[in-house]
Amino acid sequence: MPFKADKIWFDGEMVNWADAKVHILSHALHYGTSSFEGLRCYKNKNGSSVMRLKDHVKRLFDSCKIYRIEIPYSREEVENAILDTLRVNKLEEAYIRPFVFRGFGELGINPFKCPVHTSVAAWNWGKYLGPDALENGVSVRVSSWSRPAPNTFPSLAKVGANYMNSQLIKMEALQDGFDEGIALDAYGYVSEGSGENIFMIKNGVIYTPPTSSSILAGITRHSIFVIARNLKIRVEQHLIPREALYIADEVFFTGTAVEITPVVKIDNIPISNGKRGTITAKLQDEFFGIIQGKTPDPQQWLTYL
Ligand SMILES: Cc1ncc(COP(=O)(O)O)c(C=O)c1O
Numbered sequence: 001m002p003f004k005a006d007k008i009w010f011d012g013e014m015v016n017w018a019d020a021k022v023h024i025l026s027h028a029l030h031y032g033t034s035s036f037e038g039l040r041c042y043k044n045k046n047g048s049s050v051m052r053l054k055d056h057v058k059r060l061f062d063s064c065k066i067y068r069i070e071i072p073y074s075r076e077e078v079e080n081a082i083l084d085t086l087r088v089n090k091l092e093e094a095y096i097r098p099f100v101f102r103g104f105g106e107l108g109i110n111p112f113k114c115p116v117h118t119s120v121a122a123w124n125w126g127k128y129l130g131p132d133a134l135e136n137g138v139s140v141r142v143s144s145w146s147r148p149a150p151n152t153f154p155s156l157a158k159v160g161a162n163y164m165n166s167q168l169i170k171m172e173a174l175q176d177g178f179d180e181g182i183a184l185d186a187y188g189y190v191s192e193g194s195g196e197n198i199f200m201i202k203n204g205v206i207y208t209p210p211t212s213s214s215i216l217a218g219i220t221r222h223s224i225f226v227i228a229r230n231l232k233i234r235v236e237q238h239l240i241p242r243e244a245l246y247i248a249d250e251v252f253f254t255g256t257a258v259e260i261t262p263v264v265k266i267d268n269i270p271i272s273n274g275k276r277g278t279i280t281a282k283l284q285d286e287f288f289g290i291i292q293g294k295t296p297d298p299q300q301w302l303t304y305l
Helices: 027-031 053-066 075-088 162-175 219-230 242-246 278-291
Strands: 007-010 013-016 034-036 039-044 047-051 094-102 116-123 138-146 180-184 190-193 197-202 205-208 235-237 250-255 259-266 302-304
Touching: 007 075, 013 075, 027 094, 034 053, 047 075, 053 075, 053 094, 053 219, 075 094, 075 116, 138 162, 162 180, 190 197, 190 242, 197 219, 197 242, 205 219, 219 235, 219 250, 219 259, 219 278, 250 278, 259 278
Parallel strands: 138 180, 138 259, 205 235
Antiparallel strands: 007 013, 007 116, 034 094, 039 047, 039 094, 047 302, 094 116, 180 190, 197 205, 197 250, 250 259
C-alpha cells in the first residue's frame, strides 16, 4: 500500500498531502526537535476505531513537556484532529502519525525562538515486520549499539532525535539478515527493539524490562499488563540479562506497529522450539479479540469514528 492519502491536518487546516511542506531551515530538520506518536485505526463489525487514542495523545503531550515544547492545541483538539483526518481521508484502517515539531525561527541550538507546528497524517499500512510475522515470528540479533544512558537522551520522551539510535539498531540488523535488533541498556541489560518493547516468558511468568532500562513506556506494553492480569498470568518488570532471552520459554515484541509479534530466534539461537509459544498466542487472541470487537472492551480502549 502506498504511503499516501488525500489530506494532512497541518496547524489546524486540512491541506493536500503534497502541500504539507516545511522550510529547510526548520529546527527539527537540523537538531531533531520533534515529537510524534504512532496509532492504529482498526475496522471491525461495529465500525472503525482508534486504539488507545487518549493514551497516545497524552504521551505526545508528555514527550513535549520534557522538551519544553508547548503544543498550541488542547489534548481534545489533537484527538479530534486525529479522528477528522481519518474521516476526511475515508480511511477505515490506518496507521496514524501525529507530529509536533519546531519550525523555522532561528537556526541556533536554542529552540525557544522557533515556532511549534502540529500535524496529523494517516495512511494504509500493513504488517510492520511482514505479513507472516504475527504467526511465524521474527529472527533478531542483539545490537552492538546500546540504548541511550539515563541522563543523556530521555527514553520516556518519544522524540525524533531518539530514532537516530533506533536507526543504527535497525540498519545493522537488516544488513546482517535479521528482521529486527534488540538493544541493551547502558549497563548491559536488555532494553527494547528499535521500535518495540520486549517481553520474555519463563515458567509461566511474563518478564519485561522496567522503565529504568532506557525504554519507551509502550502503550501496547501496558495493554499486555492489563490483558495478562485478566488472564491471571503474573507480569514482572525486571532487569533482564541478555542470556536470559536465549533460555526463555517464549519471547515477543509489542508495539503499535508490530502489535504482538513472537520472537523465535535470537542471535541465531532458537527460542524453545523456534515457534510461537502458547502464552504469546493467548495474549494475541485477547488483544485482537478486543480490536476485532469479539470480546468486551471494558477499559474502552477503542474510540469509534
Ligand atoms: C522505541 C520504541 N519502543 C517501544 C514502542 C512501542 O510503543 P507503543 O506500544 O506505544 O506503540 C515504540 C513505538 O512507538 C518505540 O518506538
